[in-house]
Amino acid sequence: MAWTGICAFCGAAANDATTPIYWSRGNVDAFAQTCFAYWRCPDCEAILARDRVDLSALYTHYPIHRGASGASLRAFYAQIHRSRLSLLRRGGLKSQAAIYDFGEGAGDFVAFLNARGYRAVGADPFARSAPAPSRVDPPGDGGWDAFTAQDVIEHLEQPLTLFDTAQRLLRPGGLLAIGCPDARQIRLEPPAGRAAAAHHLEAICMDMHAPFHRAMPSFAGLCRAAQAAGFAPIATRRHFPADSLWPSVNTATMIAYARASGNRLEALYAPIDWGKVLTHTRIWGAALWGGVFRHCGHMQVLFRKV
Numbered sequence: 119m120a121w122t123g124i125c126a127f128c129g130a131a132a133n134d135a136t137t138p139i140y141w142s143r144g145n146v147d148a149f150a151q152t153c154f155a156y157w158r159c160p161d162c163e164a165i166l167a168r169d170r171v172d173l174s175a176l177y178t179h180y181p182i183h184r185g186a187s188g189a190s191l192r193a194f195y196a197q198i199h200r201s202r203l204s205l206l207r208r209g210g211l212k213s214q215a216a217i218y219d220f221g222e223g224a225g226d227f228v229a230f231l232n233a234r235g236y237r238a239v240g241a242d243p244f245a246r247s248a249p250a251p252s253r254v255d256p257p258g259d260g261g262w263d264a265f266t267a268q269d270v271i272e273h274l275e276q277p278l279t280l281f282d283t284a285q286r287l288l289r290p291g292g293l294l295a296i297g298c299p300d301a302r303q304i305r306l307e308p309p310a311g312r313a314a315a316a317h318h319l320e321a322i323c324m325d326m327h328a329p330f331h332r333a334m335p336s337f338a339g340l341c342r343a344a345q346a347a348g349f350a351p352i353a354t355r356r357h358f359p360a361d362s363l364w365p366s367v368n369t370a371t372m373i374a375y376a377r378a379s380g381n382r383l384e385a386l387y388a389p390i391d392w393g394k395v396l397t398h399t400r401i402w403g404a405a406l407w408g409g410v411f412r413h414c415g416h417m418q419v420l421f422r423k424v
């Protein structure tokens with residue numbers, strides 16, 4: 119059947135005669151046996167889902183909405199929160215700043231910020247549970263000091279709407295922090311040979327996070343789209359915010375553990391399997407060196423509203 123697509127970031131057109139389709143299997147139990155079609159924008163190199171899905175049904179049992187449980191996962195999340203806050207501080211975030219966390223999930227980052235004296239409020243387009251009642255008096259449109267969206271923009275069918283929302287809420291000079299996959303660092307093309315292709319399918323499984331990831335920008339494509347929406351980039355980190363030099367508190371360890379667990383996201387939210395940890399040298403190697411030799415495929419970019 120003929121297929122045509124429009125890049126959600128730059129508007130470039132694609133069709134089945136000119137643009138290859140690549141496959142990625144799901145990394146949650148509900149979709150572990152299903153492969154989903156993706157294509158790469160020939161202009162900005164974004165990775166885009168080819169087929170529409172029912173997003174509201176998709177998030178019914180989303181593992182990440184459970185939030186951090188267990189000491190290992192809590193340490194992982196705590197590092198993410200510290201890293202996200204330090205990036206905002208690099209942009210000059212003041213104490214008691216009003217921060218809007220879009221895609222808050224279980225609300226852990228909002229709680230982290232409020233415990234440190236900031237005035238943070240969260241919202242999530244996909245979370246099933248109602249957000250915790252806020253004790254913060256929200257400043258209203260045009261009054262927020264910062265708008266943050268960690269692992270959110272790639273979940274949206276129309277990612278540019280995130281910039282519209284940030285423009286509306288932020289004060290002039292306000293900060294916009296976006297963390298998401300960097301499509302250019304994800305290799306879609308499978309290598310030749312059946313065994314190599316099967317290995318490749320597993321290797322990209324966690325970064326692709328099909329079918330939840332709908333539109334993953336490249337670094338250059340994200341910056342271009344942000345600038346067109348009235349935001350100037352001021353700081354960049356080319357890794358996931360969980361990466362630290364503390365042993366095991368890094369993305370490579372999480373990826374290695376997930377890989378040893380059949381690339382199932384649910385395994386990361388279940389009690390830790392110490393037998394698996396002790397018997398997989400890849401996990402040990404990642405735990406020791408994953409903060410130095412970081413897992414590629416993610417970026418954090420801080421923008422200022424101009």
Ligand SMILES: [Zn+2]
Pocket residue numbers: 125126127128129130159160161162163164339
């Ligand atoms: Zn594009």
